[in-house]
Amino acid sequence: MTDIALTTAHSPSRNWGRIALRWLLFTLLGLFALFYLMPLFVMVTTSLKSLEEIRTGSLVAFPREVTFEAWRTAWSGACTGIQCEGLRPYFWNSVILAIPAVLISTILGALNGYVIAQWKFKGANLIFSLMLFGCFIPFQVVLLPMARTLGIMGIAGTIPGLIFVHVIYGIGFTTLFFRNYYVTIPQELVKAAKVDGAGFFRIFWSIFLPLSLPIIVVTVIWQFTQIWNDFLFGVSFSQAGTQPVTVALNNIVNSTTGVKEYNVDMAAAIIAALPTLLVYVVAGKYFIRGLTAGSVKG
């Protein structure tokens, strides 16, 4: 009671203070929002300007005359070194690389997680720790032997080679995601199903898989973002024609021939970013869950 009395007694000055604080709060939040949005805004507006307008106008001005010329060039005409086919072939490289790599690593992760969480055998935890640890290594440490191995396997510089690499180094994370999810499902479920005569795959297929939709979404999004945005493996293990979109983007931006077309660079950057941005906008909740699950391990 005394509390309430005190607050009402102070109310006029307190209210003003509170309103001022509230304004300060919104101003700060707005400024931060500007900081994060500014690069995106600059990318979009620059990509819609002509080179002439870029040279004469301001970085943050809206385009006086909107032109999609830069987008057309970025998609199908910009030069990555000697070839001038734009981003399109490399965009498709990334698509046909990401889809199988995501699917295979997710399926393997689901099965591994299922075994480690529900069919414990001696040494299963050690195997899990070894896999978990593999998530942390800086990939530079496997780059050289992997380059040689891909050569020996005859898939150096090919898209199947890149798929192989992404699957191998994705297993650790996908296994972690599924293991942490399946570990929350009571073991009695498997025991009861076994009594009823169901086998390993039958239990997985008719009990675990139907429960797995959320974690499948998280894993697929995580893997897709990782693989689509990858640059290190892409630049190390591809050759002219099989490069993923990130490598092609970097080549376009850093190609030294001809006039520097900043509008084309920006359009190309947006094109390369669109798929993952789209995923983020559509399924942000799952994206964040993957990020936090990937970072707060165990």
Place this chain on the structure above:
Amino acid sequence: MTEWLERHIPKMVLAPSFIAILVFVYGFIAWTAWVSLTRSRLLPKYEVEGLIQYERLFASPRFDTAMMNLFIFGTLFIIISMVLGLLIAILLDQKIRTEGVLRTIYLYPMALSMIVTGTAWKWIMNPGLGIEKMVRDWGFENFSFDWVIDPDMAIYAVVIAGVWQASGFVMALFLAGLRSVDGEIIKAAQVDGIPNWRIYSAIIIPSMAPIFLSAFIVLAHLAIKSFDLVIALTGGGPGYATDLPATYMYAMAFSRGDIGQAASSAMVMMAVVFAIIVPYLYSELRTKHD
């Protein structure tokens, strides 16, 4: 037979992945470690010669720059991202109606490739046409912002782009942490008339220690692995002013044809990651057992 099969199926399912990890992670690390002890140049050699590659590495001014850059970049990147992330998380925690929209805005950079981030910031910080020109056009004729082409400042340009990309993620981690603090304690403190800033500094933030640790680990990991960002933003330049161990390793492996140096610098990176990760994993596993 079927019974034997039924009993061993779990192991057989796990086996391919396990073997793959064993070979392609641990076997490959061993290979790199081995080669880092040889005189390998363009082609790997397998006669162990001792630590000559590491001696060359630490005598190399370029690698020295790379390690120094990693230290500068890593420290600033981690500290600024944490401070900014925590500040925004606290601001967002004040019952803001537009929280969902704002959170989406703060976090979207995390969905982008570092190549995209690097490309965007390279353009924004372009000395001739970017921020510098914009501010000069506003009437500040002497304004100068040419960090990306200034050997002494270029690494700070990388910090700006890195913080822009990762701080929203730290915000999300901290926000989740703030929300998980027991509401009853906060209410009790409020009833006692303790001011808000004291509640944050004395109750909420200390209880988030594990989240600080996670954020630190993730950021440190990102910093050590930063490769694409530097490649896209500065290409390691001017000269090799923004080289990091990751770009050094890549240059040695794929353009200089110096496998020995590539392997030894990769092992140094590995050692840095170990120094950070192992104590963390160890403490994680211990607390799980208690």
